[in-house]
Amino acid sequence: MASTDLPDVRPIDPEQCDEVWPLSIEAGWNQNVADWRFMLGAGRGFGCTAPDGTWQASSLILPLGQKLAWISMVLVTKERRRGGVGTGLLKRCIDEVRAADAVAGLDATEQGRPIYLPLGFRDLYPIARWHFDGLKSEAVAPPAGVTVRPITPADLPRLAVYDRPLTGMERPSILMHLALRQPGRAWLAEDMGDKIVGFVLGREGRTATSLGPVVADREPIALSLISRAAAAAPGPFIIDVPEAHQAVRAWLQEQGATSPRGYMRMTLGTAKGLDDPSHVFALAGPELG
Numbered sequence: 001m002a003s004t005d006l007p008d009v010r011p012i013d014p015e016q017c018d019e020v021w022p023l024s025i026e027a028g029w030n031q032n033v034a035d036w037r038f039m040l041g042a043g044r045g046f047g048c049t050a051p052d053g054t055w056q057a058s059s060l061i062l063p064l065g066q067k068l069a070w071i072s073m074v075l076v077t078k079e080r081r082r083g084g085v086g087t088g089l090l091k092r093c094i095d096e097v098r099a100a101d102a103v104a105g106l107d108a109t110e111q112g113r114p115i116y117l118p119l120g121f122r123d124l125y126p127i128a129r130w131h132f133d134g135l136k137s138e139a140v141a142p143p144a145g146v147t148v149r150p151i152t153p154a155d156l157p158r159l160a161v162y163d164r165p166l167t168g169m170e171r172p173s174i175l176m177h178l179a180l181r182q183p184g185r186a187w188l189a190e191d192m193g194d195k196i197v198g199f200v201l202g203r204e205g206r207t208a209t210s211l212g213p214v215v216a217d218r219e220p221i222a223l224s225l226i227s228r229a230a231a232a233a234p235g236p237f238i239i240d241v242p243e244a245h246q247a248v249r250a251w252l253q254e255q256g257a258t259s260p261r262g263y264m265r266m267t268l269g270t271a272k273g274l275d276d277p278s279h280v281f282a283l284a285g286p287e288l289g
């Protein structure tokens, strides 16, 4: 089906965040209205409505720099599934990303991956979604020579410069939004020379506090940041960790965390650095990259 075969695709305005939010609630997802408002303002949303104007499907494109765009919030209400709507919206997003000469990336759920594979998306790496209520052990101390402190607005330009080569994403506005929205969940790790060696951000959600992104030079630094953020914020928590990070996985299991589902990071095309999770210890979320 070509994207134009979907007769009722229309843009979703940021002012419509309240009306489109029920789609992610029906799917059991954690986004709140503030998430929808931010994503629709920073990116572009498309969806379909029933004749009475109720949203039945959504999709979103979030630019992560000139060369990469994140596709997310691909949601179709149960009553409208298996009719080609998900595929149609995806094709519409892909057309837009290609027109901007960018590469499309996304984190696919088990339900989403079957529609992305035939469209040419390829797997990069698997990610586990963990749920936990709170810390069962002492917060992990940072390694020798590393200090952890709250992030201040003055740190944000340096944070974006640190983040970009380690994640392959150019996302200063996302980092700024998260750091300013929930300052109590934003922590910075520095070495003795005040060089950034890691950070964690987080946000409140519909059902849980989301921890991430976590980007760090090394796994012990990431662990100290995650545990510091979890000690400072109300649970329950969710965190999306690339499966490559075994020490983070073991620590989460010690906290009683369970992983009911996972994602596959996928791209359509090649984006430098995006296939390497070695410094990405937690996603900002599948909807934010």
Ligand SMILES: CC(C)(COP(=O)(O)OP(=O)(O)OC[C@H]1O[C@@H](n2cnc3c(N)ncnc32)[C@H](O)[C@@H]1OP(=O)(O)O)[C@@H](O)C(=O)NCCC(=O)NCCS
Residues within 6 Å of the ligand: 027, 073, 074, 075, 076, 077, 080, 081, 082, 083, 084, 085, 086, 087, 088, 107, 108, 109, 110, 111, 112, 113, 114, 115
């Ligand atoms: C994933 C989702 C968006 C698919 O929407 P949809 O409108 O049903 O998708 P389509 O009708 O375009 O499906 C296209 C094809 O994908 C495959 N497919 C879709 N859903 C599938 C499923 N649950 N299992 C296996 N194959 C599936 C089928 O081949 C289907 O074609 P067919 O119906 O002719 O067999 C929808 O199931 C949904 O909202 N799920 C919950 C939220 C979610 O996980 N979103 C994905 C985020 S990455």
